[in-house]
Amino acid sequence: MSKKRPGVFFFLIGILISLPANRLMAQECAFIPEDLARLLRNELSGDRGFEYIRWMSHYHRPSGSRGYMEVAKLLEQWAREFGLEKVQVVDQEYGEGRSNWDALSGELWIVEPEEIKLGSYAEIAVSVPNNCPSAHETVELVYVGEGRSDEDFAGLELTGKAVLTSSSPSAVMRTAVWERGAAGVISFSNSRPNAVHDFPDQVAYGRLPLESEDGRPSKWGFMISPRKGSMLIELLDNARRAGKAVMVKVDIETEFHQPVKQTYTWAEIGGSEIHNQDIVLTAHIQEEKASANDDASGCASILEIGRTINRLVREGRIPRPRRDIIFWWANEISSEYQYFRDHPEERRNMLININQDMVGAKQSMGSRVQHIIRTPYSMPSYLSDVIESIAEYVILTNTAFLAAGQAGTPQPFSKPILSHLGTRERYSAMVVPYFNNSDHMVFCERMIGIPGVGLINWPDSYIHSSADDLDNIDQTQLKRNAFVVAATALFVANAGDAEVPLIASEVYTRGLRRIGKDLNTGLQHVLRNQAGDSLISYREARNLLEQAVIRESRALESVLVFAEPGGKNAAHVKKLIAVLENQEKGFLARLDEAYGLVTGERNAPRLILTDQEKALAARIPENITSVDEYFEKRGRRLSVKGLHSLMAWECFNFVDGRNSCLDIFKAVQAEALSVGAYYYGTVSMAAVEELLNRGVENGFIKIKGNRGS
Numbered sequence: 064m065s066k067k068r069p070g071v072f073f074f075l076i077g078i079l080i081s082l083p084a085n086r087l088m089a090q091e092c093a094f095i096p097e098d099l100a101r102l103l104r105n106e107l108s109g110d111r112g113f114e115y116i117r118w119m120s121h122y123h124r125p126s127g128s129r130g131y132m133e134v135a136k137l138l139e140q141w142a143r144e145f146g147l148e149k150v151q152v153v154d155q156e157y158g159e160g161r162s163n164w165d166a167l168s169g170e171l172w173i174v175e176p177e178e179i180k181l182g183s184y185a186e187i188a189v190s191v192p193n194n195c196p197s198a199h200e201t202v203e204l205v206y207v208g209e210g211r212s213d214e215d216f217a218g219l220e221l222t223g224k225a226v227l228t229s230s231s232p233s234a235v236m237r238t239a240v241w242e243r244g245a246a247g248v249i250s251f252s253n254s255r256p257n258a259v260h261d262f263p264d265q266v267a268y269g270r271l272p273l274e275s276e277d278g279r280p281s282k283w284g285f286m287i288s289p290r291k292g293s294m295l296i297e298l299l300d301n302a303r304r305a306g307k308a309v310m311v312k313v314d315i316e317t318e319f320h321q322p323v324k325q326t327y328t329w330a331e332i333g334g335s336e337i338h339n340q341d342i343v344l345t346a347h348i349q350e351e352k353a354s355a356n357d358d359a360s361g362c363a364s365i366l367e368i369g370r371t372i373n374r375l376v377r378e379g380r381i382p383r384p385r386r387d388i389i390f391w392w393a394n395e396i397s398s399e400y401q402y403f404r405d406h407p408e409e410r411r412n413m414l415i416n417i418n419q420d421m422v423g424a425k426q427s428m429g430s431r432v433q434h435i436i437r438t439p440y441s442m443p444s445y446l447s448d449v450i451e452s453i454a455e456y457v458i459l460t461n462t463a464f465l466a467a468g469q470a471g472t473p474q475p476f477s478k479p480i481l482s483h484l485g486t487r488e489r490y491s492a493m494v495v496p497y498f499n500n501s502d503h504m505v506f507c508e509r510m511i512g513i514p515g516v517g518l519i520n521w522p523d524s525y526i527h528s529s530a531d532d533l534d535n536i537d538q539t540q541l542k543r544n545a546f547v548v549a550a551t552a553l554f555v556a557n558a559g560d561a562e563v564p565l566i567a568s569e570v571y572t573r574g575l576r577r578i579g580k581d582l583n584t585g586l587q588h589v590l591r592n593q594a595g596d597s598l599i600s601y602r603e604a605r606n607l608l609e610q611a612v613i614r615e616s617r618a619l620e621s622v623l624v625f626a627e628p629g630g631k632n633a634a635h636v637k638k639l640i641a642v643l644e645n646q647e648k649g650f651l652a653r654l655d656e657a658y659g660l661v662t663g664e665r666n667a668p669r670l671i672l673t674d675q676e677k678a679l680a681a682r683i684p685e686n687i688t689s690v691d692e693y694f695e696k697r698g699r700r701l702s703v704k705g706l707h708s709l710m711a712w713e714c715f716n717f718v719d720g721r722n723s724c725l726d727i728f729k730a731v732q733a734e735a736l737s738v739g740a741y742y743y744g745t746v747s748m749a750a751v752e753e754l755l756n757r758g759v760e761n762g763f764i765k766i767k768g769n770r771g772s
Contacts, residue, residue: 093565094449094452094569095550100550104478107371109539113538116536119359120359124350124354128165136152139328147331155405157323157325161323162194164320169195171311171312172311176302176305182287189352191285192269193268193270194271195285201310203223203224204295205219207219210228210230221243226247229251229252241279253528259290264290265529269284285315331390332390333383341386341387341413343389345416346361346364347420356526356536357531358421360536360541368390372553385556399506400699407691413506415515425488425540426540429525429535433492433519434492435494436494441730448570454492460479482542485539485542497709502517503517509686567632570621581608585607597658598668608654611650611737612650615643620636680723696761697758703757705750710731710744
């Protein structure tokens with residue numbers, strides 16, 4: 064054994080020092096040649112992207128509404144004008160519990176004790192919550208606070224009256240209207256902390272359920288600002304003292320369309336060689352009027368990327384990409400789920416997804432940071448490291464450094480990506496572990512199996528409100544994000560066997576950094592006895608390191624999609640995997656030493672499965688084969704108390720017909736520990752077992768067999 068170690072060590076060092084990592088990190092990126100970077104900097108336009116947003120922001124665009132359809136057709140028109148191919152608007156099923164709804168008009172007034180206009184749909188479209196029915200009536204107003212508990216309604220008679228609440232209109236529709244006979248709901252709900260002080264005039268987006276579980280339809284609702292909510296509370300209090308009533312008059316006109324459907328817009332740039340490994344760029348159309356950042360910015364960005372690539376190809380400045388590039392403007396999340404349910408075979412024809420959801424933020428407004436989201440641990444992929452490398456290039460060349468200026472490097476930005484009408488702010492961006500709630504999540508489902516990454520800025524104090532308008536868009540950030548996505552898409556679209564060593568080296572070296580971080584986490588876990596029991600802390604830390612090696616080995620395996628089978632580059636990747644796996648003993652030995660320091664024991668503990676672990680190890684779940692039936696039975700969400708929704712989602716992603724229930728628990732527990740409880744919470748064996756059992760009960764998971772039976 065001692066004879067082999069030096070060889071492995073020097074092999075590792077040789078690879079590491081052969082990489083131009085320091086030079087590349089500072090001023091170059093391995094995945095985008097400088098001549099291509101220059102072309103993209105010159106052609107991509109945040110100013111043009113802003114103009115697309117300006118047009119889209121005129122339309123109130125709930126799913127399936129007339130405004131939504133207008134934007135879908137507008138994108139279709141632009142895509143055709145820019146020379147994209149196979150441009151089409153496609154109708155889809157929308158499923159039960161959905162609606163195609165339009166607000167035509169809406170006003171809310173106080174008429175007694177004085178006349179005050181509270182809101183108008185014509186002025187602020189989100190004033191009328193989605194799915195609100197028509198209403199024309201004058202009724203008394205009552206304040207119910209949050210309107211969620213019996214205490215909120217104590218002593219109040221609500222029949223035929225409107226209620227004012229700080230909660231969402233959907234929640235109070237149940238408690239006040241369906242349960243207590245109220246006529247409608249006026250809500251000043253706002254998800255922002257301290258909205259009354261920080262965003263007093265912001266009107267939040269609201270949505271009403273179509274009907275109750277027993278078939279009772281929703282009555283009207285209206286959204287107002289926190290400032291007006293406070294004013295109404297004071298008015299009601301004064302009226303009560305004077306023995307008077309506050310009367311409100313509502314006039315809302317809406318309509319529901321049949322048949323219910325959803326729609327997406329699709330366009331392509333055809334590849335020169337490969338037509339079954341598509342590069343798919345997504346953004347979503349539906350949101351409220353304006354919704355400039357969420358997600359008119361993403362829609363504009365992929366349109367501008369399509370225009371840019373197509374022009375550069377047409378003018379002969381870059382070759383036609385080898386793979387097809389798809390531009391997909393969707394009804395968020397729902398379009399993609401329905402597409403793969405209708406066309407499950409298409410899963411095999413898509414190589415990657417890059418999703419853009421809020422990529423135009425003026426970052427100085429609300430200290431917003433652009434998050435570049437890696438694939439989940441259940442789907443380690445080269446894609447995460449490629450986009451991370453390109454994003455770091457843009458971050459470092461669009462941030463000022465004192466020492467760089469002293470070295471003679473142009474400042475404030477060494478390779479600026481700026482728009483003429485945009486700011487000159489730095490590119491505040493960071494690569495983060497997986498989170499979803501946008502279109503990329505569909506691709507990362509185990510049943511779909513396509514690596515997906517995303518760009519989403521956060522925090523955002525303007526999202527889903529009247530404040531998400533053009534004034535918080537920065538053409539410069541729009542251009543920078545388009546650059547990151549375009550460069551990533553073009554590299555992957557053209558990658559082949561020749562690029563395998565380059566990609567593998569990036570994945571391997573970044574993987575070592577990630578394992579190093581996990582090793583540090585594991586050591587701290589043992590040394591600080593963070594589980595409260597030395598043996599349990601050791602077990603959890605050991606599992607973390609074992610899962611880290613599995614994860615990074617799988618990330619390297621993903622590179623083989625570009626390799627010529629049986630070729631030297633495929634062999635090189637497999638050698639890197641073997642080297643990585645050989646290091647596992649060394650990583651675990653460090654944990655053994657830490658355990659000895661804490662406990663005084665000279666030998667590492669012998670880990671024996673508990674009875675519960677043995678039972679879980681014997682059960683091997685697998686998914687049913689029908690994509691349509693799987694998602695029909697699972698639904699969008701299935702969770703258990705105490706388990707982060709993302710970790711519940713990951714449990715299902717680790718179901719592959721090979722992993723036992725115990726394997727799944729260990730993988731998800733390690734993922735949560737690796738990233739941190741602040742991000743993913745903690746994972747218990749009982750919660751994972753309960754979740755998987757529910758999957759079996761609901762019929763989308765079955766037990767393949769008992770291991771060892």
